[in-house]
Amino acid sequence: MNEKAKNSLLYLDGVSVSFDGFKALNALSLVIEPGEMRAIIGPNGAGKTTMMDVITGKTKPDEGDVYFSGSVDLRRMDEASIASLGIGRKFQKPTVFESHSVWDNLELALAGPRGPFAMLFHKRTRAEEERIEAILTTIRLGEKRDWLAANLSHGQKQWLEIGMLLAQEPKLLLVDEPAAGMTDAETAETAILLKEIAKTKSVVVVEHDMTFVRDLDVKVTVLHEGSVLSEGTLDHVSADPRVVEVYLGR
Amino acid sequence: MLSGFLLRALDRRTWIVLLLLVAIGLAVPALNLFTDPSSPIHVPTYVVALLGKYLTYALLALSVDLIWGYCGILSLGHGAFFALGGYAMGMYLMRQIGARGVYANPTLPDFMVFLNWKELPWFWYGFDMFWFAALMVLVVPGLLAFVFGWFAFRSRVTGVYLSIITQAMTYALLLAFFRNDMGFGGNNGLTDFKDILGFNIQADTTRGALFLASALALALGFLVCRAVIASKFGKVLVAVRDAESRTRFIGYRVEGYKLVVFVLSAMMAGVAGALYVPQVGIINPGEFAPANSIEAVIWVAVGGRGTLIGPIVGAVLVNFAKTWFTTGMLAEYWLFVLGGLFVAVTLFLPKGVVGTFIGRKGANRPGNGIPAAPAAQPQPAE
Ligand SMILES: Nc1ncnc2c1ncn2[C@@H]1O[C@H](COP(=O)(O)OP(=O)(O)OP(=O)(O)O)[C@@H](O)[C@H]1O
Numbered sequence: 001m002n003e004k005a006k007n008s009l010l011y012l013d014g015v016s017v018s019f020d021g022f023k024a025l026n027a028l029s030l031v032i033e034p035g036e037m038r039a040i041i042g043p044n045g046a047g048k049t050t051m052m053d054v055i056t057g058k059t060k061p062d063e064g065d066v067y068f069s070g071s072v073d074l075r076r077m078d079e080a081s082i083a084s085l086g087i088g089r090k091f092q093k094p095t096v097f098e099s100h101s102v103w104d105n106l107e108l109a110l111a112g113p114r115g116p117f118a119m120l121f122h123k124r125t126r127a128e129e130e131r132i133e134a135i136l137t138t139i140r141l142g143e144k145r146d147w148l149a150a151n152l153s154h155g156q157k158q159w160l161e162i163g164m165l166l167a168q169e170p171k172l173l174l175v176d177e178p179a180a181g182m183t184d185a186e187t188a189e190t191a192i193l194l195k196e197i198a199k200t201k202s203v204v205v206v207e208h209d210m211t212f213v214r215d216l217d218v219k220v221t222v223l224h225e226g227s228v229l230s231e232g233t234l235d236h237v238s239a240d241p242r243v244v245e246v247y248l249g250r
Numbered sequence: 251m252l253s254g255f256l257l258r259a260l261d262r263r264t265w266i267v268l269l270l271l272v273a274i275g276l277a278v279p280a281l282n283l284f285t286d287p288s289s290p291i292h293v294p295t296y297v298v299a300l301l302g303k304y305l306t307y308a309l310l311a312l313s314v315d316l317i318w319g320y321c322g323i324l325s326l327g328h329g330a331f332f333a334l335g336g337y338a339m340g341m342y343l344m345r346q347i348g349a350r351g352v353y354a355n356p357t358l359p360d361f362m363v364f365l366n367w368k369e370l371p372w373f374w375y376g377f378d379m380f381w382f383a384a385l386m387v388l389v390v391p392g393l394l395a396f397v398f399g400w401f402a403f404r405s406r407v408t409g410v411y412l413s414i415i416t417q418a419m420t421y422a423l424l425l426a427f428f429r430n431d432m433g434f435g436g437n438n439g440l441t442d443f444k445d446i447l448g449f450n451i452q453a454d455t456t457r458g459a460l461f462l463a464s465a466l467a468l469a470l471g472f473l474v475c476r477a478v479i480a481s482k483f484g485k486v487l488v489a490v491r492d493a494e495s496r497t498r499f500i501g502y503r504v505e506g507y508k509l510v511v512f513v514l515s516a517m518m519a520g521v522a523g524a525l526y527v528p529q530v531g532i533i534n535p536g537e538f539a540p541a542n543s544i545e546a547v548i549w550v551a552v553g554g555r556g557t558l559i560g561p562i563v564g565a566v567l568v569n570f571a572k573t574w575f576t577t578g579m580l581a582e583y584w585l586f587v588l589g590g591l592f593v594a595v596t597l598f599l600p601k602g603v604v605g606t607f608i609g610r611k612g613a614n615r616p617g618n619g620i621p622a623a624p625a626a627q628p629q630p631a632e
């Protein structure tokens with residue numbers, strides 16, 4: 001393994017995934033530094049979600065290396081152990097536990113032991129309650145703590161899911177289209193929230209909404225047909241003729 | 251730790267159910283034993299046995315609800331665990347017969363003598379002792395559930411596929427137990443029991459005691475289920491039911507949870523079977539019939555999936571209807587009625603009788619909230 005991999009938080013090299021012969025990821029390489037926030041854009045079907053599936057253990061790559069913290073080989077691990085390493089994920093379609101209350105959703109996500117027997121006899125501690133309270137404030141759902149998640153609006157579910165991510169206390173957050181289906185005001189607030197989070201954690205955000213990406217003001221990676229097309233500031237990639245072609249050529 | 255675990259489950263509704271079950275467990279035998287047969291409040295012995303049977307069905311239904319209602323595992327083979335518990339008890343009861351059998355062999359049950367067997371097979375050892383048989387009532391179903399669940403849950407078999415292989419499991423056992431050389435009495439099964447713990451199994455007092463034992467077992471089963479559901483473990487189960495892969499991504503190893511609850515549920519079903527056998531006086535391979543397992547699921551759907559009280563109500567209601575129907579001239583139509591009932595409940599009462607008519611107070615309270623019951627249709631877990 002090279003120097004670059006050793007100092008990175010997340011290291012993908014030559015990763016390929018194919019579904020029935022169709023290459024969703026094609027020799028994708030990507031490096032995220034500790035503490036970095038990165039925006040990933042790309043047209044529909046570019047492979048953004050598939051990339052997250054590979055990192056979180058949902059999909060096993062056909063080829064390539066996937067390392068976390070410089071040396072942990074993620075290809076050999078299942079979803080639960082990858083999550084326990086400190087990689088949290090927010091899905092493109094908001095998925096919260098619908099028949100649990102907002103509070104219970106956060107409590108389930110809270111960092112801590114995960115074994116079945118530990119959970120049978122688990123008693124909630126004062127510290128855990130404070131932690132949940134703090135997250136409720138951050139995601140502005142304090143008033144709705146007793147609501148069933150099913151009854152939240154789309155935007156509120158997105159926020160709850162971000163709250164669950166925070167509760168996990170991950171080192172790396174993978175956030176798939178957090179602003180999808182949000183009003184402009186909510187989108188702007190989400191950008192602020194993510195930037196706040198990025199102060200202490202590494203974050204990878206996938207988003208289509210260009211205003212949102214501009215608000216984030218971070219390095220951008222453009223994916224196309226399963227590999228990196230361009231990388232740099234938003235202005236840099238927007239000026240790249242290949243990127244322009246991909247977006248206009250649709 | 252364990253007492254805290256159980257105490258946490260004791261909310262008002264749980265207390266009511268427990269007290270009610272204990273009261274019924276005492277009242278029915280008392281009305282049988284201590285009232286005059288001509289008295290209007292007298293409960294005839296056959297009714298005690300019948301109601302006792304319903305209670306064991308209710309415990310089976312409860313065990314199905316624990317995994318289906320709260321974890322989304324639709325087992326269509328739970329009758330197998332019930333039957334295995336029943337066989338373990340039946341083997342003890344056979345050994346209790348001793349030399350009083352038709353062939354008067356002090357160790358070998360009649361059917362073995364009939365088959366010309368000279369020695370007791372090794373797997374019959376120990377069943378002359380009640381404590382051993384009682385242990386096997388838990389161990390055998392639990393072990394089968396463990397082995398089955400280990401492979402099924404690790405390979406992530408879910409939904410319809412899981413239901414189908416549970417059916418296959420109980421069907422395979424049905425065929426196996428039909429064979430004489432399996433050593434469990436072939437298609438006649440185990441019957442002609444005489445004593446249990448030294449008491450005449452036909453005596454009214456023994457029947458009363460068995461009834462009480464069934465009521466207490468059901469109460470204990472209910473308490474354990476409540477405790478499981480009220481714990482953080484229970485919340486994880488519901489999370490698995492609602493969105494299985496999401497649960498994995500926050501770090502829970504789902505197969506472990508499924509395995510634990512599946513084994514617990516199988517043991518409960520085993521206890522139900524063990525109490526069923528002395529009250530009906532026979533256990534035969536018919537108990538493994540796939541249709542039995544499906545019926546148990548219907549009881550749960552009718553009563554209300556994911557409510558714990560619902561399956562008890564459903565099991566009693568449906569079986570009461572069954573007894574009423576199948577003793578009348580409408581007997582042949584029972585299966586149509588049952589099928590119709592299932593369709594009607596799914597369409598018009600997706601939360602079952604209890605889920606529809608009893609609100610779930612406090613469902614949203616963070617502390618001890620019981621998660622909301624799902625509709626009868628399984629929700630797609632992503
Ligand atoms: N499980 C799967 N089986 C078959 N094809 C798949 C599977 N998952 C993804 N694909 C295909 O792989 C390609 C990449 O999909 P992916 O979801 O990663 O795209 P995306 O960049 O996230 O797109 P979007 O912006 O629409 O979310 C798509 O063409 C998709 O149809």
Ligand SMILES: [Mg+2]
Pocket residue numbers: 048049050092176
């Ligand atoms: Mg996507």
